[in-house]
Amino acid sequence: MKKTWLYTLFCLTAGVSTVAITASASAAVSAETAFIFNTLSFLMHGFLVMWMAAGFCMLEAGLVRSKNTTIQCSKNIGLYSIAGIMYWLVGYNLMYSGVDGGWIGSFSPWAASDPAVTADGFKADDGNVYAAGSDWFFQMVFVAAAGSIVSGTVAERVKIFSFFIFIVILTAIIYPIQGSWTWGGGWLSEMGFSDFAGSTIVHSVGGWAALAGALIIGARKGKYGNDGQVTPMPGANLPLATLGTFILWLGWFGFNGGSQLAMGSAADAVAISSIYINTNLSAAGGVIAAIVLNQILYKKLDLTMALNGALGGLVAVTAEPLAPSPGLAIFIGGIGGIIVVLAVPLLDKLKIDDVVGAIPVHLLCGIWGTIAVVLSNSDASLATQLIGIVSIGLFTIVTSATVWFVIKLTIGLRPTEEEELAGLDKSECGMEAYPEFN
Amino acid sequence: MKKTWLYTLFCLTAGVSTVAITASASAAVSAETAFIFNTLSFLMHGFLVMWMAAGFCMLEAGLVRSKNTTIQCSKNIGLYSIAGIMYWLVGYNLMYSGVDGGWIGSFSPWAASDPAVTADGFKADDGNVYAAGSDWFFQMVFVAAAGSIVSGTVAERVKIFSFFIFIVILTAIIYPIQGSWTWGGGWLSEMGFSDFAGSTIVHSVGGWAALAGALIIGARKGKYGNDGQVTPMPGANLPLATLGTFILWLGWFGFNGGSQLAMGSAADAVAISSIYINTNLSAAGGVIAAIVLNQILYKKLDLTMALNGALGGLVAVTAEPLAPSPGLAIFIGGIGGIIVVLAVPLLDKLKIDDVVGAIPVHLLCGIWGTIAVVLSNSDASLATQLIGIVSIGLFTIVTSATVWFVIKLTIGLRPTEEEELAGLDKSECGMEAYPEFN
């Protein structure tokens, strides 16, 4: 854009010999071309993030027992649907409209405000550098991801409509309000809190909501004995969980890459390339660290730890996928993998029943990643990062716990013990996931 | 770069103050850039639609019984292969070449006719606004989708080579001829029939062909008793069916988004963004409506209804994914979900055995979606929409029934009763899908 202005100025003053400047003008990206690239980035990266809904679903369907698999699939397709509708009806404007340094936006359904494309051609007005709808689409799939995190932790013991009510509040109110603080231009943003693609804003938020749920709902019947014994309840379909992890890994290129929010310049293209590399290498670091540490501690290659190691690495690099060198990205992800291997048994000691390991992966690695921003981004300060982590954490756990409690006291959260032991597929869905296999 | 040099030369010799106009020229998308964007849209959205072949395969493999799973996978990979080859050999030109307001194109294999890219640069001649091959690729994956719809309905009881012969005729002749009427510029197009991405042209056509097959092949042995009793034959692997639905949902962004047929202007980018949003929200509306109605009617969350609700919503919005507001898209999809929940038991009452529910999803929701075009697109008239629905429906069911009949009378459609009871995996494929699981 500068080129055009310079060129105009030059032509007005000089008139003709415009050689060098015309050449550089023609080397640049036109405003409309940039608009298309930026929009395409949101759409392409957005469909990759949408695909993460399938990833969470497969991961969770593979890690629950077969008698709770149908309900887990139902929860995932239902929550993704709820998230989209609520984010249109309430969430988006609450997060992005009129926040202005404050802590909340406005209550109204979202409507696109695209630049007029007249017969004379495209008008790139201020701020209209991408189609408004493409941005909405991209942000919408993010809120769905936060919801998916919750469903994994509280699996196998919550009634499905009670869960759906929680998701309505999470995606319409809780997520958007805290999101407005940073991404909506609210008070945390003004303070300089830095969370590129949402280690805290998406993943820890999902993790805090999941933790609140796990505490209030309680553990699965029989999981923890009075004598401190932990009964393993292994997942029914590990290849499916592996598939889910690969889907999430693929989707994460969209999650982090699209969070550059632009692709209409060479600088953006270079940035997205670095983001892809760091995202991939951090996940790889998480896998390797989890495999090696687990081998040292337990002399086995625990596949679920390798999978959660990948996810821990992905969550960890999400707060700052652009600035780190490849080596630093591997380190950040590697610490994520270590956190997963150490925290999973720790939660069992605390009798917090997290069926798929979502709290270590999304909450703890999210915190780690948000702190690790200061390792490569000199604009971030440790104090501000901690303020962001704590304030968002407090807000989310208090509001989530309140919602879980209200549901518990009204329509109730848990099925009967008999129903739980028989598996929720029967009582809630009336059908079996694998009727011929067991 | 050469161009710039020429222009520079011009400026040096001519010397005019072309400031304002150059600036606006520089804001626009160049012809070659638009060519690349348009081509990219076909390719990217095309690979998403190709991915739907996997979605149909997983959906169907999950909803059949384990003894018919291998053949279902074989049918899906076979039909996708046949569709591509036949559409190259016959179908594409029959649909798009020389239709000129009529009802059929020409019989000849497709060959690319791309603009010459000379040493002097790109020549965007009239009509050459994208690579011809990218359009072929995009249209080819559509015909495969129509074929996939059939395979779900007639599952578990048809010999595989008989099925393949039907697919040859469907993809080479039936689909292209009716497609030429609208998308090829034939008589329905001239009349003003509006079907943006194929609620009727792809989905109802698949549904009519499936219905003809279901009627002529008959129900699975033991499905319907003489006393009106319906024997449930539940699918063997519901997480796989869920995965298939998520794949289809993802692929549908390509199906509808790519049907904008261009991405080379800001207006196109805005349009594709709206299409993504409406596609997503219509599916979400279908899920929620199906879940709620099923809960009211049967007090259970039937996962297969939720999945088919998503697909019903997707099919319904396909005829007009651009014009509706988000709220209207949710409504259109919601009606789709309701149709699914009501029509699935109705088919059983009529003793029409539709294994995966493809007729409610693709035929009925396709009809609904084609009618619903008039709710938002003022260029469409209800009368013309009905003429399109009926004429395409009549053509497809008559031709499909004829082909099914001829196959029945010659090589036969059904295996022996003994083979059917043992499962077709043994007789047709000689192998089991899950040899260790049951």
Place this chain on the structure above:
Amino acid sequence: MKKTWLYTLFCLTAGVSTVAITASASAAVSAETAFIFNTLSFLMHGFLVMWMAAGFCMLEAGLVRSKNTTIQCSKNIGLYSIAGIMYWLVGYNLMYSGVDGGWIGSFSPWAASDPAVTADGFKADDGNVYAAGSDWFFQMVFVAAAGSIVSGTVAERVKIFSFFIFIVILTAIIYPIQGSWTWGGGWLSEMGFSDFAGSTIVHSVGGWAALAGALIIGARKGKYGNDGQVTPMPGANLPLATLGTFILWLGWFGFNGGSQLAMGSAADAVAISSIYINTNLSAAGGVIAAIVLNQILYKKLDLTMALNGALGGLVAVTAEPLAPSPGLAIFIGGIGGIIVVLAVPLLDKLKIDDVVGAIPVHLLCGIWGTIAVVLSNSDASLATQLIGIVSIGLFTIVTSATVWFVIKLTIGLRPTEEEELAGLDKSECGMEAYPEFN
């Protein structure tokens, strides 16, 4: 387009005959726009190739027995992680840095060298026509594919850390060195060896490494009797193997399409379109040929042959996916399908135990495809193609065999017979893939 009209109008009134030249100037792609398109091609096609890691994993997880499924998933997520880290640390520069007509690059970790994007704008220096990182990402996912091929052949009988050590050497040293000969600008490149996307450089290399492993590790216990009897050991989950094949098919559009290495001109967009078509039709040809030949020989539709037929077709067209006509692509893929059907039983006669059929698919079809380049690419000579095939084959099998031997003599390759019969999931991973299903 409208812009041009306005400008024309202006020129007509202003009095200069600049119409044609300005129009053609405005028709071109600017340098920065081309930079973004080229980068986007690497990123988008790269994430499709990354997705092939999931495809190999699902294919292999579906084709092994359930007692070896967890370890197969672990191997796949581990090898993908190792490949990325090693290719950054050693492989990329060994393959691409300072080869200069020789046979090896330099030992150093890769670091991006992107053009400066200054405040004045983008500088497209020589060779900087895409983001360096996007190219690294694209090449990285290729080396992972080569590693995945090996894991399928040697499944069910190798210790996981022994396997990982082999993958470290393969991805850091063996693959990059032979890759430097052609793609790094080394001696084979100077000789004119032509392998567009890697029928030989990726697929045969994986196949040779797999063959060396199969020979040195030996067959699974009980696979081959002394009397020449072959005991079938069918895969546990054929829908998963089918999913894996569809994933690979989708990923292959990235594999071959991205290997055009550019998307910043109309000519590139046309080329990528042709590549998509040929890739798809060659796979389709492989499926149909495998189905028909298998039906003729054995009177059954063997699903695993259809799946491997698709992959054989894809491998075969990979050496030259651009030049063939659609008909020739179907032929090339069809021969690939025939090779698969004939070679799978042949390997069993030779007592080479290839669990998933990777040697026929990747090694033999890779050789066929590399030879078939001469059918459509007049720049390729049969003699040079054979020199490339033989030299790369010799190098890979000798180095691979050496590494497998060294591992065998040091930490060992195989678990105990008792562990193998119980399944490696127990001894290596300590968990079952499907604990409830059998």
